[in-house]
Amino acid sequence: MIIIRNHYSRQNASKTKALKEKGEMKTSYKPRVVIIGAGFAGVETAKKLGKYGVNALLIDRHNYHTFVPMLYQVATAVLYPHHVIYPLRRLFRGLPTVNCLQAEVKEVDFHNQIVCSGNLVIDYDYLVIATGSQSQYLGVMGTPENTLPMRTLPDAIALRNQILSRFEQAAKVTNEQEKTRLLTFVIVGGGATGVELAGSLNELICSAFKKDYPNLNPEQTRVILVQSGERLFPSYAQKLGEYTEKWLRHRGIKIYLNSKVSKVTPEAVYLEDGMAIFTDTVIWTAGVLAAIPKSKQSVKTAKKDKIIVEQTLQLCGHKNVYGVGDVSYVDTQQEAFNGVAQEAIQQGKTAADNILRQIRGESPKAFNYYDKGRLAIIGKHAGVGKIGKFAIKGFIPWFLWLEVHLVYLPGINNRLGVLFNWLKYYFFGEGVSRIIISTVNSE
Amino acid sequence: MIIIRNHYSRQNASKTKALKEKGEMKTSYKPRVVIIGAGFAGVETAKKLGKYGVNALLIDRHNYHTFVPMLYQVATAVLYPHHVIYPLRRLFRGLPTVNCLQAEVKEVDFHNQIVCSGNLVIDYDYLVIATGSQSQYLGVMGTPENTLPMRTLPDAIALRNQILSRFEQAAKVTNEQEKTRLLTFVIVGGGATGVELAGSLNELICSAFKKDYPNLNPEQTRVILVQSGERLFPSYAQKLGEYTEKWLRHRGIKIYLNSKVSKVTPEAVYLEDGMAIFTDTVIWTAGVLAAIPKSKQSVKTAKKDKIIVEQTLQLCGHKNVYGVGDVSYVDTQQEAFNGVAQEAIQQGKTAADNILRQIRGESPKAFNYYDKGRLAIIGKHAGVGKIGKFAIKGFIPWFLWLEVHLVYLPGINNRLGVLFNWLKYYFFGEGVSRIIISTVNSE
Numbered sequence: 001m002i003i004i005r006n007h008y009s010r011q012n013a014s015k016t017k018a019l020k021e022k023g024e025m026k027t028s029y030k031p032r033v034v035i036i037g038a039g040f041a042g043v044e045t046a047k048k049l050g051k052y053g054v055n056a057l058l059i060d061r062h063n064y065h066t067f068v069p070m071l072y073q074v075a076t077a078v079l080y081p082h083h084v085i086y087p088l089r090r091l092f093r094g095l096p097t098v099n100c101l102q103a104e105v106k107e108v109d110f111h112n113q114i115v116c117s118g119n120l121v122i123d124y125d126y127l128v129i130a131t132g133s134q135s136q137y138l139g140v141m142g143t144p145e146n147t148l149p150m151r152t153l154p155d156a157i158a159l160r161n162q163i164l165s166r167f168e169q170a171a172k173v174t175n176e177q178e179k180t181r182l183l184t185f186v187i188v189g190g191g192a193t194g195v196e197l198a199g200s201l202n203e204l205i206c207s208a209f210k211k212d213y214p215n216l217n218p219e220q221t222r223v224i225l226v227q228s229g230e231r232l233f234p235s236y237a238q239k240l241g242e243y244t245e246k247w248l249r250h251r252g253i254k255i256y257l258n259s260k261v262s263k264v265t266p267e268a269v270y271l272e273d274g275m276a277i278f279t280d281t282v283i284w285t286a287g288v289l290a291a292i293p294k295s296k297q298s299v300k301t302a303k304k305d306k307i308i309v310e311q312t313l314q315l316c317g318h319k320n321v322y323g324v325g326d327v328s329y330v331d332t333q334q335e336a337f338n339g340v341a342q343e344a345i346q347q348g349k350t351a352a353d354n355i356l357r358q359i360r361g362e363s364p365k366a367f368n369y370y371d372k373g374r375l376a377i378i379g380k381h382a383g384v385g386k387i388g389k390f391a392i393k394g395f396i397p398w399f400l401w402l403e404v405h406l407v408y409l410p411g412i413n414n415r416l417g418v419l420f421n422w423l424k425y426y427f428f429g430e431g432v433s434r435i436i437i438s439t440v441n442s443e
Numbered sequence: 444m445i446i447i448r449n450h451y452s453r454q455n456a457s458k459t460k461a462l463k464e465k466g467e468m469k470t471s472y473k474p475r476v477v478i479i480g481a482g483f484a485g486v487e488t489a490k491k492l493g494k495y496g497v498n499a500l501l502i503d504r505h506n507y508h509t510f511v512p513m514l515y516q517v518a519t520a521v522l523y524p525h526h527v528i529y530p531l532r533r534l535f536r537g538l539p540t541v542n543c544l545q546a547e548v549k550e551v552d553f554h555n556q557i558v559c560s561g562n563l564v565i566d567y568d569y570l571v572i573a574t575g576s577q578s579q580y581l582g583v584m585g586t587p588e589n590t591l592p593m594r595t596l597p598d599a600i601a602l603r604n605q606i607l608s609r610f611e612q613a614a615k616v617t618n619e620q621e622k623t624r625l626l627t628f629v630i631v632g633g634g635a636t637g638v639e640l641a642g643s644l645n646e647l648i649c650s651a652f653k654k655d656y657p658n659l660n661p662e663q664t665r666v667i668l669v670q671s672g673e674r675l676f677p678s679y680a681q682k683l684g685e686y687t688e689k690w691l692r693h694r695g696i697k698i699y700l701n702s703k704v705s706k707v708t709p710e711a712v713y714l715e716d717g718m719a720i721f722t723d724t725v726i727w728t729a730g731v732l733a734a735i736p737k738s739k740q741s742v743k744t745a746k747k748d749k750i751i752v753e754q755t756l757q758l759c760g761h762k763n764v765y766g767v768g769d770v771s772y773v774d775t776q777q778e779a780f781n782g783v784a785q786e787a788i789q790q791g792k793t794a795a796d797n798i799l800r801q802i803r804g805e806s807p808k809a810f811n812y813y814d815k816g817r818l819a820i821i822g823k824h825a826g827v828g829k830i831g832k833f834a835i836k837g838f839i840p841w842f843l844w845l846e847v848h849l850v851y852l853p854g855i856n857n858r859l860g861v862l863f864n865w866l867k868y869y870f871f872g873e874g875v876s877r878i879i880i881s882t883v884n885s886e
Contacts (some may be wrong), residue, residue, distance in 0.1 A: 063611055064878045082523055083878045090653040090877075096657075101791045102611040102879070120615055154880060168506055168545040172563060212532040214539075434527045434533075436545070437597060 016210060031125035032057065033175060033355055034115055034180070036105050038088055040129035040341045041325030044348025045355075050095030052356055055353035057122065059115070063088055063102045064223045066153050067409055070418075072193065074156040076200040077208070078431040081153055083418050086410040088314050104133075109296040110318045111319040126320045127353050129293065129307065130348065132324040136287035136304070142264035147284035150193060157194060157437070162281055163201070167213055170223070171279065176220075177278075184279040185220040186269050188261055190227030191219065191234070192376045195244060197283065198225045199379040202253050224254040226261060228286065233376070235338050237391040240384040247382050261286075288339065290327045299401035302329035311366035313351050320352040320358070330367060341408070342372050380426070474568035475500065476798055477558055479548050481508050481531055484768030485573035485783045487791030488798075493538030495799055497791040500565065502558070506531055506545045509596050510852055512784060513861075515636065517599040518606070520645040520651070521874040524596055526861050529853040535561055544701040548574075553741040553761050562879060568850070569763045569798050572736065572750065573791065575770040576782065579730035579747070588729035593636060600880070605724055606644070607879045610656055619663075620721075629712050629827060632729035633670030634677070635819045638687060640726065641668045642822040645696050650872035667697040667720060669712070671729065676819070676827065678781050680834040689827050704729075731782065733770045742833040745772035754809035756794050763801070765794040775808060781835035785815055818844040823869070 033049055035042045038060035049056045064085040073079040092098040108127065114123045132203035135151060137143040148162060149155050163185065170182040185201060187194045202223045210218060223247065225232075232248075232255070245255055256271065263270040268278045274336040290305040300308045300316055306329035308316060313328065315321040326345035346369060354364035373387035375397050383397030402422065409415050425431050444518065447579035450476040476492055478485045485869050492499045507528040511863035516522040535541040546560040551570065558565045578594060580586040588800035591605060592598050606628065613625040628644060630637045645666045653661060668675075675691075675698070688698055699714065706713040711721045743751045743759055749772035751759060756771065758764040789812055797807035816830035819842050826840035845865065852858050 002732070047581075062879070063607065064876070080523065080525055081880065082878065085876060085878055087655075087877050093654060101615055102608070103615065153878075156667075157880065165545070172544055172546065212530075212537060423469065433507070433528065434530050435528055435596075436505070437524065437600065 007074060008195035013076075031055065032123075033126040033128060034059065034122055035130060036060075036108075036129040037130035037132055037325070037327075038062070038100075039068070039130060039132045039325060040344035041132075041348040041351075042128065043091065044345045045090065045128050045130065045322075045324065045352045046086060046098050047095070048349055048352030049355065050092060050098040052352075053097050054356070054359070056098045057101060057104055057124075058088065058092070058098060059105060059117065059122075059374075060088065061102070061104050062153070063100070065091060065410065066151075067405075067414075068151075069405060071153065071156045072150060072197045072200055074153070075150060075159040075197065076204045076431070077160055077164070077434050078200060078204075079418060079421055079427055080432050081157055082416055083421070084156075084409075085153055086414065091410065106292045107294045107296060110315075110321060111297060124320075125321070126358070128322045128324060128351050128355075129315075129327055130323075130325045130344075131291045131293055131327045133288040133304075134291040136289040137284065138287060140261050140264065142282060143261075146264040146266055147188070147282040149284055150197065155372070158382065159283065161436050163204075165435050166280055167209060167216070168436065170216060170220075171213055179216075180220050180222075181267070181278040182280050184224065184277065185222070185281045185283070186224045186226060186277055186279045187228045187283045187285060187286065188256075188269070190225060190232040190255075191285065193285040194225060194227070194283075195232055195248070196377055197285065198223050198248060198253050199286065199377065199382075202251055203429075204246075204431065206251075208431060208434065212434065222254060223252075224256065224279075226256045226259050226271065228258070228260045230258050232257075234299055235266070236374070236376075236384055236386060240386075240391055240393055243393045244378050244384055247378055251379065288326065292327060295378060304329075312354055312364040313347060313367050314364060318432070321353070324348050324351045338374070340374055343369060346370065371426070373378045377401045474498070474564075474802060477502065477565055477567035478567040478571040478573060478596050479503075479551075479558065480573035480575055480768070480770075481505070481543075482511070482573060482575045482768055483787035484573065484794075486534065487529075487788045488571050488573065488767065488795045489535065489541050489669045489830075490538070491792055491795030492796060492798065493535060493541040495795075496540050497503075497799070497802070499541045500544060500567075501531060501535070501541060502544045502546055502548060502560065502565075504545070505596070506543070508534060508853065510848075510857075511594075512848060513852070514596065515593065515640045515643055517596070518593060518602040518627065518640065519647045519874070520603055520607070520877050521643060521647075523875050524600055524856055524865055526864070527599075527852075528596055529857065534853060548736045550737045550739060553764060554740060556763070559835060565762075569765070569801070570690040570759075570792075571765045571767060571794050571798075572770055573767045573787075574617055574734045574770045576731040576747075577734040578727055581730060583704050583707065586727060589707040589709055590631070590725040590766055592727055593640065602726065604879050606647075607877050609723055610652060610659070611879070613659060613663075614656055623665075623704075624660075624710070624721040625723050626659070627667065628665070628720045628724045628726070629667045629669060629720055629724045630728060631669045631712070632727065633668060633672065633675040633698075633700075634728065636728040637668060637670070637726075638691070639820055640728065641666050641691060641696050642694075642820065642825075644805055645694055646822060646872075647874065649694075649773075651874060651877065655877065658875065665697060666695075667699065667722075669699045669702050669714065671701070671703045673701050675700075677818070679819075679827055679829060681835055683829075686836045687821050687827055689840040690821055692824065712762050713729055713790065730742075731769070735770060747772075755797055755807040756790060756810050757797070757807060765797070767791050767794045779815070783817060784834075786812060789813065818847060820844045 032055040035058045043065050046056050046058045064087045067084045070084045088100040104116050107116045135149045166182045170179050173179050187198050205221050232244045233241040260272040262272045266277045270276050302308050307323040309328045311325040314323045324347040326339050350367045375385035377383045382393050383401050385397035386394045475498040478501045486508050489499050489501045505636050507530045510527045513527045524864045531543040548560050578592045609625045616622045630641050648664050675687045676684040703715040705715045711719045713719050745751050750766040751774050752766040752771045756765045767790040769782050793810045818828035820826045824838050826844050827836045828840035
């Protein structure tokens with residue numbers, strides 16, 4: 001067992017705490033903050049702490065930050081994988097007090113203030129839990145083994161491989177039923193991820209595949225969106241959901257509303273009304289569950305397994321532990337949060353602010369969310385959004401989405417690359433190299 | 444079992460053959476050529492046949508062509524994977540008589556003129572075998588399971604993941620011996636691939652890693668090149684091998700000449716003189732073997748398992764079957780070929796020419812190799828090469844290598860992307876995003 005200690009020993013730390021209480025805080029001691037998860041919330045916390053010279057250790061299972069809102073464009077071969085990620089070590093190169101560690105956290109011990117990862121034991125003065133969310137399968141039979149998720153970069157690459165290789169297989173199959181099954185793509189979930197993916201996948205089929213597979217009949221290709229609720233985009237205004245539905249249907253996407261999936265097999269998806277859709281590709285975007293790390297002491301959770309935190313984002317009973325982003329539920333909040341990037345970013349900043357206040361001996365402040373609005377793309381020249389109280393649709397939210405995401409994407413190289421690819425895609429209908437990077441599928 | 448027949452039935456084909464023999468060849472019938480392997484030789488054959496409107500089917504296990512000479516730059520994070528490949532369907536979009544199929548060929552039957560792949564049976568009038576080569580492990584104990592190859596794009600990506608994750612692991616290990624073992628990279632084979640990889644890996648360590656891992660000691664990192672012969676680059680002039688050796692040693696690369704590997708374990712490489720090098724990464728570039736597809740009728744092979752072909756590149760006894768590129772050995776050739784891209788490209792062209800001649804009822808011509816010279820890069824501003832009888836070294840072959848490979852790389856997007864990345868790498872020492880795309884390693 002290896003113990004990674006702070007530069008300053010634990011004794012030193014408690015001495016400092018004592019000094020702090022007496023109001024004799026030494027500036028030479030900088031407590032260590034451990035942050036678990038390098039999503040929007042975790043990265044933002046680390047950035048702010050790094051700017052103030054606080055020792056921070058950012059732990060993630062990947063060595064990169066993923067820009068999740070653009071992941072679906074990797075799955076549909078509009079962008080390259082490297083466009084939507086940023087290596088953590090490069091991101092924090094200018095902030096020498098921030099360290100990165102690629103590791104999977106096995107257990108957290110709030111009492112002894114340690115984080116365990118394999119045979120590593122890391123001690124902390126402050127802990128920020130920013131572990132995000134995971135897919136929720138709602139106990140549907142045959143999930144997750146027969147469905148594909150769309151949450152991480154490896155997921156998006158696997159999905160691209162799956163889509164492209166179904167076309168390659170369809171090109172060499174002569175049985176028409178099997179061909180139709182291979183060319184049927186079912187997306188479960190009518191939220192932002194599901195709708196954006198459906199729209200983008202349909203465009204991929206209409207533009208690039210027609211050129212690549214002139215011998216395949218485009219009529220045989222189907223994109224099917226299955227939504228359990230009565231409309232798409234349940235978190236937006238009703239008219240936006242209706243607009244989206246009309247827009248997608250007009251472009252040939254089949255939409256099943258009020259339809260719950262009862263079973264998924266390797267051959268088909270079964271709906272609760274008994275209908276079977278024969279397909280080789282089921283993409284699961286329905287519902288999320290908080291991804292809480294295992295802890296020695298139990299934590300209070302709200303719906304969707306989220307950790308209940310106080311309005312200061314501190315865990316109840318653990319003043320030096322914060323919960324931010326998708327993993328946490330802010331107690332007594334009036335409006336439920338939607339799990340969008342802005343919420344995570346703002347919570348990350350607040351957690352860093354509050355840790356800085358605690359270090360200075362001040363008391364933490366309550367989190368206050370400033371809603372900048374939301375946007376989603378459904379296809380070329382078509383988007384939906386709400387800004388303040390206004391629900392907008394059509395060209396303006398589409399264009400705004402592209403602008404906003406280009407601005408928030410980290411790294412000038414990534415921005416230029418994405419801009420170049422979007423222009424190429426817009427004018428020529430050509431995304432990126434449609435390559436299948438995997439071992440060959442057995443026939 | 445599914446049989447993919449030519450547009451024209453077999454009867455039609457034999458009728459045409461009869462007509463051809465009588466000198467009444469109908470231009471309306473175009474025989475089908477099946478090409479196995481989309482390397483340099485296979486692609487070149489398909490291109491030429493496509494230009495003359497001959498029906499050709501190009502079969503490969505991947506859906507893309509790989510520009511192998513630049514693969515090592517993917518492994519060392521100088522280039523992105525998509526820079527060195529080109530999707531086959533896009534490559535042949537302008538040639539409607541060329542079709543592509545992503546499949547693994549299981550067996551060839553020269554007598555019945557069929558190629559089997561799973562439950563697909565594909566018939567041919569002419570067959571071109573362009574299946575290239577595979578790694579040769581020379582029966583060394585512990586290979587291939589404890590070594591990494593560098594022959595395909597998935598290999599290069601796996602190698603990049605391996606190198607980057609050894610650094611991530613070393614960053615969290617406190618045992619100095621284990622840290623040194625993780626940071627030791629052994630390359631077996633002192634040919635072009637081994638030397639180029641060693642030089643590039645050393646540059647990666649000196650530039651980017653120093654920035655990414657300020658806490659690691661660069662002295663602990665070692666690149667070791669093991670060569671069985673008495674000098675590097677055995678296929679070049681002796682002074683070029685000596686120059687390369689001096690250049691690499693000067694930059695801190697350890698070189699063991701006259702050293703054969705006797706055993707590889709998960710912990711170390713053992714040389715025949717009893718020395719053990721403790722390492723977690725052994726890259727195997729020593730020797731190749733032809734990758735002949737299984738065939739119902741036996742074929743005559745030369746050294747390295749290569750199929751013996753006549754000077755016209757036709758298989759002995761099978762006038763409608765050609766062997767091109769690394770997989771074949773041209774009988775009675777004066778000089779042994781070196782397995783470079785130029786040989787494959789020129790053989791591919793000759794095979795296409797000869798098939799066109801056979802279709803017109805003419806007799807095939809002998810292959811004549813025009814040696815344009817060879818080049819290899821060993822590091823910044825340093826290369827070696829031979830052009831005609833001249834052996835050159837230093838800046839000129841380095842610069843020529845970059846130019847030549849940029850010109851031969853397929854696709855304007857790829858060329859621009861590679862040029863941009865090379866310039867960035869040259870001026871800033873920054874390659875591409877150093878991301879590890881794989882599941883997290885257990886501690």
